Amino acid sequence: MKLKGMVSLLLLMTLLLLPAPAHSAAAPQRVLLLYDSLAKGTALAGNVAELQRLLAAYSTKVTLSSLDKYEKGVLNSYSKVITVINRSDLSITNEAYLKDIADYPGQLMYVGYNTPGPMKQALRLTAAVWPGGSAKLSIGGFSGIDLKVEEMPYIAASQAVRTYGRLSFQESSLEAPYAVSSGQYTYAPYLRQGDSSVMAMAYVLKDWLPSSAVPHTYLVLREIYPFSDLDLLEKVADRLYQEGIPFIASVQPVFGNTDFPAMERYLEALKIVQSRNGTILVNAPAVRPPINSNDYTLHDKMNAFLNVLIKNGLAPLGAGAESYWSYDKEYAERGLGFFDSAVLYPDEEVRYMDQTNVSKTFASSLYSLTTESLQGLSHTSHAMPQLPVNTAITAELPEDEAGINKLLQTLEQQWITFADYKQGAHKTVTEENTVVSADGVVSVNGVPLNVDYVPEAVSSDYQYKEEQIRSFTKLFSVQNKFFIVVIIAALLLFGGLMTIGYRLYRKKYLKS
Template sequence: MKQSILILIVLALLVLPMSIIYGEDAGDKETISTTTEVLLIYDQLAADTVYRDNLNTVETLLSALSRTAERSSIDDYRAGQMSGYQKVIILKNTENAINNPAFIADCQNYSGALLYIGFVAPGLIPSLDSVPISRQMGRTVSVNMNGLAGNSIWIDDLRVVDERPGPGETTIGVGTSAYPFSKTLDRLTYVPTLISDPGFALGLGEILKDWFGLATAAHMTLLIPDIYPFSDLNMVIETSNAFYASGIPFALGVVPIDDNMDFPAMARFYQVLRYVQSRNGTIIVHRPSPVTVSDGNAVLSEKMYAVITKMVENGVYPLGLATGESLFFDKVSNVSPLNLFSSGVILPDPGITEPGSKETWALSSASLGISLETIERTSSQNRNFGNYPINTTIVMPLPENEAALAAQLGVINNKWLSLTDYKRLNNYWTIGQNTITSSASGIRVNGLPVSLSYDEEPIEADYRYQKPPEYSLEKIFTAGNTFLLTVVGIIIVLFIVIVVFSRRVYLNKFRKIAHNEEKNEPVKTSPEQEDNTP
């Protein structure tokens, strides 16, 4: 009896740590969030106005903050829909009146956190009516946050909260005046103006981060997107070397190519990517915009599996995903295996968001893609650039030449950017037979650490392009082919003429018979005619 108790204790001691380990593991591998957290309601897309990208901006920010949302227009809003959410965002891009009584009633009774962006509809949210608003026409403004002053832009119609901003608050600078970017009243947060501008997007990002209660420190990474096997790979190597020499960690957004994966060009491409990894570069999968891809989601997913597996086989370890925000509006099953990445860079999709109601999914961690120009035009109060309030990724196109590389490198160095190494973040995914994790301790494939050092490997002989076969009698056959094509062409024309001519002969031959048949007269077979009936 004592022995059996002892065995149980031993087993319990063995199993308990394993279950803890397993529990941690399982928790880590929950890569996507599928519980919808926010209801995003918009009035109109406002396609012909400066507000046309607002819905896209809000969606992109939500994805960049790893939040899930359900999107609905006010017209499609169903009574009681809000009550299912702790948080609601209302985006009002126009001054048009609201014609959905259920929506109006629910707004007035809603008790959760509400973020209201844009034009105020009088009476819709009673507490909003009391917010002092200054409407200014034709102003140059900039959004300032975290000691960073954004690029000055022109706004025809500016609405700001007519109050003095609090210390450390994100502000909108108008000339020498500064106004708070938003106003919070109990459960309500109000952002009076949002337009298509990185400063406004980042300002809203900070508001959203606070609104969601995300206290984590933000980081900034660097991405060179749109890298194909047929990109200028020499420039990729040169850029990698330059960044490596400057101690700049960067990520390469590699567009998956599923064709000719065993061809030498692809082998050389993988070789370059391995080299990039050895130069402190991180590989992430850059999913091309669906607009430019003819394949359906199912086909695309299948190809992605093959491509990612092939990359790992070739010592290339993609750690995340760079993608447009529209991907998060697709069904999770449709975007597999991309949904299996834990992290990604969210890039605003070009064009206007497709209208209609949709739900999103989200990655565990993400960052907002911003252009290098945005960084260039942003001034910092400190010598160090510092960080934006939310995770950001600077998207820098592959330099076209050395001069461009030097210029881009100059921007990064001059700004004293604090860039985070993407692979030192906690990234993980399991696709097919491979599980890849990365953290400050390095990259692990199926639990085993991998070296990113680069050893030059000659491309195997099998991979060499085969010389086009040399044909015998090439000239004779080429000439013969032309000759026969001409002859056959002439014969075809002759045959067509004969067929057309035959039809006339045929009609003449049987006209009399047909005529008699029409008159229901028995056919009289003349000596000139064949009977031709069995």
């Protein structure tokens, strides 16, 4: 019995000492995001969408709902709730929400107008509205960031334990914290899409959604197609490699004719990109109207394209998609389900197929900023301060040499330290292959991938249409010859008869 007990103990210790899988991740945090209005047609339009993208970058599973549709008891399923109030002229009238929020023990964040009574009391808060003008925002390592504001709610007074950032209004000596927090309550009065208040909100969320992970910044080249200037793409890759800048290429998928020379040249260019310390991400395909709700081929198409990449020595490590893709059952599962990592871009044209209010989460998700918006983040230090969230700095593929120089100049001026995406843990699984990266090593089906590559020329001699099978060619050839002989013989016979007839007629004519 003692021996059995010792064996059991040793087995238990062995199991406990086994290292956890490198790619295992904790269950995502769940947040209920409520709003009174999407503020369409106003200056605040899009701020809810920005919150959705920020929360995704913290690998948070979001349930989105209008306050009007809130039902009793829903709050009890969540430990964290965010309420966005975009209407200054209306108060919350949903009694079920008001009753539940009064007894809610979890973390509560409010954004916008009309702060509720319990929060005001807990934070000793006085809120006001600035009619309009200019303001400067300082937060983290950033300072003097210009904001153009109108009807902006702000914190006039508070005795909160924690404050975030500082707002100074140009037309007066007034200063106010950007956000405050104490106990279960956090209040951030202002969030506007397209300005630097979004980055300020990222600092607030970093504390509100605690994570031990250190955020990183990545460079992403977007809009890379088979018909792009691939020679220029290779030059960009070479220049970035020479400057020591790792980067991500977000490439468009191809769902047909993958054996054409154009596709081969595309793959050749991507292999060169990968060999220059570039990482391949696959962009979501463009969605064109009308949407066919009965078309379920997306999974098979994406699976086929990913396997083509992998077969040709390329390692796709994630997806790039507009944010709304993560709120669509069909797109999220059949289009993005291969990946546990993604870059979520702002929505440009939203075309749902099967919309849902619960987001798909990724173990690694990047919040995207353009190089233009990055220039608005002023700072006193020489180097760019570390951003509070995993961020993709996106740039379009330059159109010419001048564009390459401009891109490099912009990056040099910002002094950003870009991380190598391959250093993180990422996983892509198709029906045939598994691609994994960790600590800079990329493996395909368990075998480390050698990214060194010598370019090869692609032949332009390609038969785009199969030659038709000619099973009766010989027979038709014989028939043609036969008919030619018959025709010639008929002509000779006809000519002979004409000659004989002519002579007979002439002889008769002369006798007469």
